[in-house]
Amino acid sequence: MTESMPFLEVKNVTKLFAGEKISGVKNISLSIAEGKITAIIGRSGSGKSTLLNLIYGLIDPDAGRITFLGERVWGPAEKLIPGHDQMKMVTQQSDHLNHYAKVWDNVASLLPNTNLTYKSAKTTEVLQQLRLLDLKERRVADLSGGERQRVSIARALVANPKVLLLDEPFNQVDASFRDNLQQDIREIVRQTGLTVIMVSHDPQEVLSLADELVVLKDGEVVEAGNPQQLYQQPENLYTATLLANGTVFNGIKAASLGIATKKKTIMVYAEGFYIDKNSIENLCTIEAVLFKGFYEELVLNNGTVKFKTINLNVGAYQTGDRVSVTIKQFLTFEEGLA
Ligand SMILES: Nc1ncnc2c1ncn2[C@@H]1O[C@H](COP(=O)(O)OP(=O)(O)OP(=O)(O)O)[C@@H](O)[C@H]1O
Numbered sequence: 001m002t003e004s005m006p007f008l009e010v011k012n013v014t015k016l017f018a019g020e021k022i023s024g025v026k027n028i029s030l031s032i033a034e035g036k037i038t039a040i041i042g043r044s045g046s047g048k049s050t051l052l053n054l055i056y057g058l059i060d061p062d063a064g065r066i067t068f069l070g071e072r073v074w075g076p077a078e079k080l081i082p083g084h085d086q087m088k089m090v091t092q093q094s095d096h097l098n099h100y101a102k103v104w105d106n107v108a109s110l111l112p113n114t115n116l117t118y119k120s121a122k123t124t125e126v127l128q129q130l131r132l133l134d135l136k137e138r139r140v141a142d143l144s145g146g147e148r149q150r151v152s153i154a155r156a157l158v159a160n161p162k163v164l165l166l167d168e169p170f171n172q173v174d175a176s177f178r179d180n181l182q183q184d185i186r187e188i189v190r191q192t193g194l195t196v197i198m199v200s201h202d203p204q205e206v207l208s209l210a211d212e213l214v215v216l217k218d219g220e221v222v223e224a225g226n227p228q229q230l231y232q233q234p235e236n237l238y239t240a241t242l243l244a245n246g247t248v249f250n251g252i253k254a255a256s257l258g259i260a261t262k263k264k265t266i267m268v269y270a271e272g273f274y275i276d277k278n279s280i281e282n283l284c285t286i287e288a289v290l291f292k293g294f295y296e297e298l299v300l301n302n303g304t305v306k307f308k309t310i311n312l313n314v315g316a317y318q319t320g321d322r323v324s325v326t327i328k329q330f331l332t333f334e335e336g337l338a
Contacts, residue, residue: 042216
């Protein structure tokens with residue numbers, strides 16, 4: 001690959017579906033960086049899966065083109081077996097697994113028998129990377145949902161694809177299992193230079209896992225950048241509400257909290273408030289204390305507006321307490337509330 005050649009490029013791609021209302025993706029252009037994890041985020045129906053399917057070549061664009069390593073990605077209209085040879089996709093359904101075969105065979109069967117030493121070594125390597133080696137003799141039918149997802153990913157990786165596409169792959173996996181799997185994927189990316197493009201609904205997941213975020217709204221890219229930048233300085237209210245837990249106010253309500261701005265909308269993240277039990281400025285009532293484990297969510301009301309904040313000092317506040325609230329930081333937007 002030459003220096004100037006983009007790794008994977010989506011250029012002015014449109015794919016529309018006729019339905020009650022026209023939907024799909026519209027005039028999308030983006031460049032995917034090699035060896036990085038790019039997450040596509042957006043509300044339900046914003047076109048995330050459609051974009052992933054277009055990149056993989058599972059559907060044909062109406063207009064525009066996708067190029068991978070300088071060559072066009074062809075869709076089913078031009079290609080008999082859909083899906084690019086150097087990409088692999090894993091979705092929530094692990095239907096392609098043979099549930100009655102062992103984990104080992106499900107993974108090894110993707111490699112040819114021309115070099116049995118390589119086949120065995122590569123299968124061992126991938127099973128090890130995905131912490132499946134101890135389960136290699138188990139039938140897929142006897143595995144948990146999370147373990148099956150690991151097998152699906154191992155199967156996808158055994159043939160050394162350049163790109164792994166993940167469509168909400170961690171949805172059915174419990175939180176601790178998901179964290180471990182995410183760390184393992186990060187490690188594989190670091191070790192092998194694999195490029196990952198994932199679709200996710202989960203803000204925690206994309207913020208901790210992705211190097212780059214692409215935000216889709218109604219089939220269009222509204223914003224893209226690294227997670228920290230998009231979390232701290234989103235250009236759009238839409239992006240802020242996708243990524244952060246916070247409260248959105250109009251100007252009048254914001255004024256009641258001491259924020260003066262000409263912008264239409266204000267968002268304060270849950271961590272943007274400062275609570276003080278001992279001050280009498282800007283008093284608010286605690287309407288609810290929601291235990292979340294190592295922190296609590298407090299629902300507060302100042303008589304004009306209700307909002308939520310987090311409190312790490314678990315047990316310090318009770319429902320009905322009056323506390324002083326100061327806003328440490330907030331974001332302003334020209335957009336009105338949707
Ligand atoms: N094959 C299809 N035929 C008709 N409409 C479709 C088809 N595929 C997708 N759509 C529509 O295109 C829009 C985008 O769908 P897509 O599945 O890409 O969204 P998404 O962001 O992945 O949503 P979700 O998060 O709910 O999975 C939706 O309105 C959907 O109904």
